[in-house]
Amino acid sequence: MIPAAFDYYRPKKMDDVIALLEQHGDDARVMAGGHSLIPMMKLRMAEVPHLIDLQDIEGLSDISVEGGKITLGAMVTQHDLINHAGLTAAAPILREAALQIADPQVRYMGTVGGNVANGDPGNDMPGLMQCLDAQINLVGPNGTRSVAAREYYEAAYMTDREDDEVLVSISFDTPSGGFAYEKQKRKIGDYATAAAAVQIVKDGGKVAAASIAMTNLSDVPVWSEGACDALVGTSCDAAAMKAAAAAMLGDIDPSEDNRGPVAFKRHVAGVILTRAITRAWDRA
Amino acid sequence: MTEKMHIKLKVNGEDKEFLAEPRELLIYALREKLNITGPHVGCETSHCGACTVTLNGKSVKSCTMFVAQANGAEITTIEGIGTPDALHVLQESFREHHGLQCGFCTPGMIMRATKLLEENPTPTEEEVRFGMAGNICRCTGYQNIVKSILAAASELNAAKEAAQ
Numbered sequence: 083m084i085p086a087a088f089d090y091y092r093p094k095k096m097d098d099v100i101a102l103l104e105q106h107g108d109d110a111r112v113m114a115g116g117h118s119l120i121p122m123m124k125l126r127m128a129e130v131p132h133l134i135d136l137q138d139i140e141g142l143s144d145i146s147v148e149g150g151k152i153t154l155g156a157m158v159t160q161h162d163l164i165n166h167a168g169l170t171a172a173a174p175i176l177r178e179a180a181l182q183i184a185d186p187q188v189r190y191m192g193t194v195g196g197n198v199a200n201g202d203p204g205n206d207m208p209g210l211m212q213c214l215d216a217q218i219n220l221v222g223p224n225g226t227r228s229v230a231a232r233e234y235y236e237a238a239y240m241t242d243r244e245d246d247e248v249l250v251s252i253s254f255d256t257p258s259g260g261f262a263y264e265k266q267k268r269k270i271g272d273y274a275t276a277a278a279a280v281q282i283v284k285d286g287g288k289v290a291a292a293s294i295a296m297t298n299l300s301d302v303p304v305w306s307e308g309a310c311d312a313l314v315g316t317s318c319d320a321a322a323m324k325a326a327a328a329a330m331l332g333d334i335d336p337s338e339d340n341r342g343p344v345a346f347k348r349h350v351a352g353v354i355l356t357r358a359i360t361r362a363w364d365r366a
Numbered sequence: 367m368t369e370k371m372h373i374k375l376k377v378n379g380e381d382k383e384f385l386a387e388p389r390e391l392l393i394y395a396l397r398e399k400l401n402i403t404g405p406h407v408g409c410e411t412s413h414c415g416a417c418t419v420t421l422n423g424k425s426v427k428s429c430t431m432f433v434a435q436a437n438g439a440e441i442t443t444i445e446g447i448g449t450p451d452a453l454h455v456l457q458e459s460f461r462e463h464h465g466l467q468c469g470f471c472t473p474g475m476i477m478r479a480t481k482l483l484e485e486n487p488t489p490t491e492e493e494v495r496f497g498m499a500g501n502i503c504r505c506t507g508y509q510n511i512v513k514s515i516l517a518a519a520s521e522l523n524a525a526k527e528a529a530q
């Protein structure tokens with residue numbers, strides 16, 4: 083499996099990355115860990131005449147947990163996420179989700195930025211970031227801007243990011259309450275048949291706030307406002323969970339593939355969401 | 367064809383320099399340019415782990431890395447951890463506990479296991495299975511691989527205690 087030839091760049095400064103992207107337009111792409119991009123290039127499903135490796139750009143691998151805010155540099159790996167004690171204490175859902183991605187070798191290379199930027203509906207981090215209401219921070223020729231994760235995804239592999247922009251970090255408020263990342267997959271290392279990211283805040287025995295996002299059940303991640311609303315104000319009993327699952331099923335649009343037909347995926351989505359809500363509520 | 371790049375690697379403690387196209391995968395550079403044939407090509411699609419090496423302290427699948435990306439790195443392969451006369455504890459343990467049959471997956475298994483025991487020197491059986499999940503074996507059914515790794519962990523820990 084030999085990918086098409088390319089010119090390789092490993093700049094040290096972000097300005098140089100952006101200059102290369104401006105110069106080569108569509109023909110250039112950045113590479114983070116390469117664990118989505120290289121397999122696509124090997125299959126020749128992606129052709130990248132100008133490949134810009136981000137590994138030498140400084141300051142992209144920082145994790146900051148401070149003053150109620152969490153910021154993850156784009157080049158933070160899944161391995162880093164799993165092993166950062168302060169982050170796990172502040173936002174344990176990240177570790178729970180990262181441990182369900184791929185395998186140890188892939189997690190050493192795969193980055194948060196790459197996972198969020200890629201736009202593959204199978205990636206786990208986009209739904210997670212929607213659940214956390216994260217901001218995606220980009221830099222381009224005209225400076226920096228932020229986009230809400232809930233607004234970022236347009237279609238499979240199509241995001242709000244312009245070709246000459248680079249994702250530099252992802253930031254969100256420290257979540258509170260109970261959490262769960264639940265994922266159904268055929269084997270370790272597989273993408274989700276269905277996955278759910280859930281955060282629930284409990285107050286006086288009732289759901290005070292809920293955030294629910296689903297993965298690999300549409301061509302984009304799905305943050306289900308209807309499912310959240312169905313839980314708020316209830317005691318998270320069976321009826322409320324059923325209503326939340328029904329609302330979520332109204333928001334997803336899975337397609338048939340080698341993970342199963344549509345009816346099966348809808349069934350699994352309901353089961354996974356109910357499990358995730360149950361676990362998040364227990365922990366709230 | 368793009369121009370060849372001047373690549374420098376430190377492999378098993380030795381400096382290596384050669385020319386390669388940036389698109390060449392690290393596994394082929396190791397096997398074909400440097401004649402380091404311990405790392406195997408099983409699937410070539412990032413799934414089997416037969417190509418696992420340690421690169422700058424990380425377990426990586428060398429079929430999913432361009433040689434250009436690895437430029438400047440320090441790499442350890444199965445050739446770098448022991449010799450036929452002085453096997454690494456894990457090599458000895460795999461031999462002792464029948465952790466291999468055809469042996470095709472073994473270089474990747476052992477390289478991943480060396481790193482796993484660094485990350486977690488006292489793993490449970492479950493942690494060994496989870497930490498080895500990126501490596502596939504078509505022969506053993508994994509039972510003896512897990513046994514070999516657990517036995518190597520005990521041995522390393524006993525040696526550490528004795529040294530204290």
Ligand SMILES: Cc1cc2nc3c(=O)[nH]c(=O)nc-3n(C[C@H](O)[C@H](O)[C@H](O)COP(=O)(O)OP(=O)(O)OC[C@H]3O[C@@H](n4cnc5c(N)ncnc54)[C@H](O)[C@@H]3O)c2cc1C
Nearest residue numbers: 114115116117118119184192193196197199205206249412
């Ligand atoms: C065997 C295997 C199993 C896997 N299983 C899962 C799984 O279960 N769940 C899951 O979520 N993922 C899975 N992955 C994917 C893995 O997590 C990837 O590493 C991750 O999706 C992409 O991260 P990366 O750093 O490797 O990105 P790359 O492959 O380097 O890049 C991916 C895309 O994002 C772009 N990009 C990268 N960084 C930036 C940036 N900073 N700014 C702008 N664009 C950028 C690239 O141009 C490219 O188009 C798996 C991968 C493998 C090989």
Ligand code: FES
Nearest residue numbers: 408409410415429
């Ligand atoms: S050959 Fe690299 S993972 Fe199989």
Ligand code: FES
Nearest residue numbers: 467469503504505
């Ligand atoms: S011993 Fe044959 S593949 Fe593992």
